[in-house]
Amino acid sequence: MMAQPIAVAIHGGAGNMTPENLPSEKAKQIEAYLRDVVEEAHRLLSEGRLALEVVEIAVRRLEDAGWFDAGIGSYLNERGFIEMDASIMDGKTRRTGAVAAVRGVRNPITLARLVMERTSHVFIVGEGADSLARIWALPPLRNEVPTISPGVVTQGTVGAVALDKYGNLAAATSTGGIAGKKVSRVGDSPIIGAGTYAENGVIALSATGYGEYFIRSVLTYDIAARIRYAKMTPAAAIQSAFKERLESIGGTGGVIAVSPQGEVFFHFNTSGMYRAGKDSAGRLTVGIYK
Amino acid sequence: MMAQPIAVAIHGGAGNMTPENLPSEKAKQIEAYLRDVVEEAHRLLSEGRLALEVVEIAVRRLEDAGWFDAGIGSYLNERGFIEMDASIMDGKTRRTGAVAAVRGVRNPITLARLVMERTSHVFIVGEGADSLARIWALPPLRNEVPTISPGVVTQGTVGAVALDKYGNLAAATSTGGIAGKKVSRVGDSPIIGAGTYAENGVIALSATGYGEYFIRSVLTYDIAARIRYAKMTPAAAIQSAFKERLESIGGTGGVIAVSPQGEVFFHFNTSGMYRAGKDSAGRLTVGIYK
Numbered sequence: 001m002m003a004q005p006i007a008v009a010i011h012g013g014a015g016n017m018t019p020e021n022l023p024s025e026k027a028k029q030i031e032a033y034l035r036d037v038v039e040e041a042h043r044l045l046s047e048g049r050l051a052l053e054v055v056e057i058a059v060r061r062l063e064d065a066g067w068f069d070a071g072i073g074s075y076l077n078e079r080g081f082i083e084m085d086a087s088i089m090d091g092k093t094r095r096t097g098a099v100a101a102v103r104g105v106r107n108p109i110t111l112a113r114l115v116m117e118r119t120s121h122v123f124i125v126g127e128g129a130d131s132l133a134r135i136w137a138l139p140p141l142r143n144e145v146p147t148i149s150p151g152v153v154t155q156g157t158v159g160a161v162a163l164d165k166y167g168n169l170a171a172a173t174s175t176g177g178i179a180g181k182k183v184s185r186v187g188d189s190p191i192i193g194a195g196t197y198a199e200n201g202v203i204a205l206s207a208t209g210y211g212e213y214f215i216r217s218v219l220t221y222d223i224a225a226r227i228r229y230a231k232m233t234p235a236a237a238i239q240s241a242f243k244e245r246l247e248s249i250g251g252t253g254g255v256i257a258v259s260p261q262g263e264v265f266f267h268f269n270t271s272g273m274y275r276a277g278k279d280s281a282g283r284l285t286v287g288i289y290k
Numbered sequence: 291m292m293a294q295p296i297a298v299a300i301h302g303g304a305g306n307m308t309p310e311n312l313p314s315e316k317a318k319q320i321e322a323y324l325r326d327v328v329e330e331a332h333r334l335l336s337e338g339r340l341a342l343e344v345v346e347i348a349v350r351r352l353e354d355a356g357w358f359d360a361g362i363g364s365y366l367n368e369r370g371f372i373e374m375d376a377s378i379m380d381g382k383t384r385r386t387g388a389v390a391a392v393r394g395v396r397n398p399i400t401l402a403r404l405v406m407e408r409t410s411h412v413f414i415v416g417e418g419a420d421s422l423a424r425i426w427a428l429p430p431l432r433n434e435v436p437t438i439s440p441g442v443v444t445q446g447t448v449g450a451v452a453l454d455k456y457g458n459l460a461a462a463t464s465t466g467g468i469a470g471k472k473v474s475r476v477g478d479s480p481i482i483g484a485g486t487y488a489e490n491g492v493i494a495l496s497a498t499g500y501g502e503y504f505i506r507s508v509l510t511y512d513i514a515a516r517i518r519y520a521k522m523t524p525a526a527a528i529q530s531a532f533k534e535r536l537e538s539i540g541g542t543g544g545v546i547a548v549s550p551q552g553e554v555f556f557h558f559n560t561s562g563m564y565r566a567g568k569d570s571a572g573r574l575t576v577g578i579y580k
Contacts (some may be wrong), residue, residue: 094539101418122502129474183414183417183421185418192484193511212410217384222511228519
């Protein structure tokens with residue numbers, strides 16, 4: 001019997017990082033962290049864990065890192081406090097959970113998953129979402145110690161996509177949004193079809209970048225639709241969606257994807273994107289710059 | 291010179307209304323209101339007003355009606371107060387504005403439009419959105435008198451789509467969400483690509499129904515994608531999207547659409563949808579039941 005393919009990819013945000021502005025010591029540290037997260041995710045998939053579980057676990061680790069614009073590393077809004085957005089999608093059932101503008105929870109991705117599992121809703125924001133986090137006794141955001149480095153400049157949204165050995169795709173995205181954003185501004189990360197999308201047999205996607213443009217482009221679902229309806233390859237769908245939908249209105253950012261065959265894709269139009277992946281052939285990719 | 295086509299359609303929500311459970315006197319009153327809103331919208335379009343302005347004006351009147359689940363007529367959440375969602379999209383530029391879980395504003399659709407016009411963001415929720423409504427001195431929700439009838443059972447989300455004489459499409463949707471919903475639950479109405487979508491040359495759409503299923507289906511953008519990428523007619527795209535995307539996971543509701551040629555479409559899988567439209571040939575449609 002042929003082994004079922006598994007694959008995983010993660011990102012820590014697209015941005016303007018270059019070898020000139022990011023100290024090489026720091027870059028090495030981040031790459032090691034990304035590699036560790038993706039290797040653990042791949043191992044869990046090989047052990048038979050569901051894609052949905054694995055993307056949540058991977059995103060939790062990225063939220064906890066402190067380096068990325070998610071969880072404890074989130075940018076502050078215009079009034080100086082953190083508000084976070086996250087979503088998760090199960091490609092098998094198209095069930096989803098999302099939260100936005102939450103303030104008090106350490107791992108918004110877990111809150112998003114519990115919205116999916118424990119309520120009849122899919123998207124809960126602000127006070128209502130923070131209230132559920134307290135009711136469900138999720139660890140609070142405060143008093144956390146970033147894993148990598150406290151006080152460093154954060155960089156971008158985090159996300160994960162995976163294919164498990166049962167053929168299920170899943171995607172998860174989490175962010176602190178734009179630095180200095182208005183209170184309770186929501187970006188693309190919690191929007192199904194904009195920042196996150198997964199559907200078995202089609203594609204799993206997580207985006208990063210200037211969220212307003214990804215919302216206006218319905219970017220991740222546009223990529224899925226090009227694959228389904230225009231019969232494009234994932235690579236062609238991603239490239240043409242960026243060009244025709246996102247860049248045509250001035251949008252910048254990136255996306256990661258895993259196909260039903262276990263291919264891994266990275267695409268970004270910025271100078272860098274923190275990323276790592278391991279495809280169905282076991283090929284490991286870790287990178288920051290173009 | 292041939293006249294440029296104009297068209298408009300509005301809805302007051304899909305639901306379980308039937309000639310048996312909706313008193314005929316009330317039905318006549320609602321139909322008269324819908325006719326009046328759509329006739330005014332059509333007149334404004336004929337005078338050269340932009341589709342974007344007209345959909346906002348139409349939705350404001352539906353929010354003010356008191357009969358529909360939007361504005362003053364909104365359902366109450368689990369704690370007994372109103373929280374509203376709305377979005378608007380300009381098909382010419384793909385600019386959008388959206389708000390969710392707002393409590394204190396009479397016309398969420400106008401707040402959504404101002405988010406689009408006056409901020410660098412496209413989606414602001416909860417406290418942040420209510421704060422902007424106060425800063426911009428928008429009329430508050432309280433102390434309003436419903437236009438049609440206070441105290442009646444409300445029925446559904448409202449929306450409008452239009453084609454102006456310059457070839458621009460626009461869409462707008464506004465809702466009070468599901469009765470008894472959790473605090474700050476967000477449905478599909480403020481989600482671009484789920485409850486609302488407009489793109490010149492493609493289609494303008496506004497949806498109504500059980501929002502969770504529309505989010506999971508990315509329903510309005512799926513319809514647009516079928517038109518763009520699968521080269522379907524709008525009618526075929528709407529029918530197949532409902533069947534393959536929404537009904538396959540148990541979703542119920544409806545959608546209204548206007549095409550770039552000025553055709554008007556209504557589709558719903560419930561027993562009724564409050565609706566009215568006037569197409570490029572000047573044909574008026576007003577209806578409630580199948």
